[in-house]
Amino acid sequence: MSKRTSIPFGFNIIGMASANLGLGLTTREFARVLIARGFPVCILDLDAGHGRSGKNLELNHITIAPDTELPYAINIFVEGAHILPQFALHPPRNLVTEGHLNVGFIWWDLTVLPEHLRLGLEFFDVLISGSRFIQSTMANHVPRTPILFAEHPMRLPSDIQADRRRFGLPQDVFVVGMGFDPHSDPARKNPFAAVEAFRQAFPLEKDRHLVIKMSSSKGVSPKMRTLIDQMQALINSDPRIHLIEETLPYAELLSLYASCDAFISLHRAEGLGLVPLEAMLLGKPVVATAWSGNLSYMNYQNSCLVAHDLIPVKDDSDFYGPTTLGIQGHWADPLPEHAAAWLKKLADDPDYRTRLGQRAQTDARDYQTRAEQAAFADEIAVLWENFNLQPQRDRSSLRTRIARTVQQDRLRQMGWVRRQLMRLYTPTLAFLEKWLLWRFKPSTRQS
Known part of the structure; x- marks a missing residue:
């Protein structure tokens, strides 16, 4: 005990x-x-x-x-x-x-x-x-x-102020907001699907804009740098899409959110989803995948939930994918066309947008009341x-089991030839230590 x-x-x-x-x-x-x-x-x-x-x-x-x-x-x-x-x-x-x-x-x-x-x-x-x-x-x-x-508490700063001029956003247009963190896992966050949904909803309309708040890209991997370049190319191809890379204090970040009319998150999976919750607390309607942790505070009465299929996890990182998770690993594949329909409704029906935002804020505040307890x-x-x-x-035994499992996972992620070499390495080294290498080590005996 x-x-x-x-x-x-x-x-x-x-x-x-x-x-x-x-x-x-x-x-x-x-x-x-x-x-x-x-x-x-x-x-x-x-x-x-x-x-x-x-x-x-x-x-x-x-x-x-x-x-x-x-x-x-x-x-x-x-x-x-x-x-x-x-x-x-x-x-x-x-x-x-x-x-x-x-x-x-x-x-x-x-x-x-x-x-x-x-x-x-x-x-x-x-x-x-x-x-x-x-x-x-x-x-x-x-x-x-x-x-x-x-429940996750969320105290909003008192100095949040919608200010499109501050963020270089046009005044008399419908603005959708979304987040993009280069240090997170892009396959799971699925930011390109949100951009696709926006462009499906508004292929030509000049008074419909999308603002992407990207976290700092300092220290990202070459693979992530390639994805950032792809996102930048999308942005450069459409003057209605804005990218904000500036690191903002929390109150200013939420002021950016407050400057938007709606938010979108077409994630494949979320533990909770803090950005949609923040947007709801600000009274913004959110278009989001109807799967995973965000359903702790979202429902069909307070959000625009997007239909999806469940598909095998496909990610070539070491963290996700069939090599690590096995064949049972799955996540959502949200339908961009359904998200596009929601965006179009929010843009074309300001009264509905206002009512939904008010309901989102009320429910998010109720969630916060429980969280504060x-x-x-x-x-x-x-x-x-x-x-x-x-x-x-028995944490000592757990450490041994974890170390063994981590080594096995690393072996599974290697190519066949390298995997066979690594399997031979440890017993070969032990054999050499026992019969040969000890001869070349300095003696530790006392005279």
């Missing part, structure tokens, strides 16, 4: 708290609602890389140094599932320590988890899911672990109170 200690109850939140990206916003917002509930909270800020950290310092006053012992009983680790093997194999010294309840607030986008990620989830005593979609996936893969559900914290308190009843987790 696990052993509860006398460490004071409170939350150590480990995440990219100062980063200008979705996981950074998640870390900050959940810290905020826990503080509002009166719980002690501290922050361990993780580096997001590519110069994206250090952008938001609102929690700097409760942020501790990386080598500081975590002061409270509950560790909440906020990250995407892709980091799990690295975290489990090489956890920072002060993260997973005896006597703490280790909670994984992990984000994932599909109904199938590769084995090395599933084992990574087992590393935690408790899991939090940010959508019912993620909760269902986790429950099917780690049934022994308590899985809590938490942070009911998951009360469940964690009960789990901590009964921590000594929790089954003991």
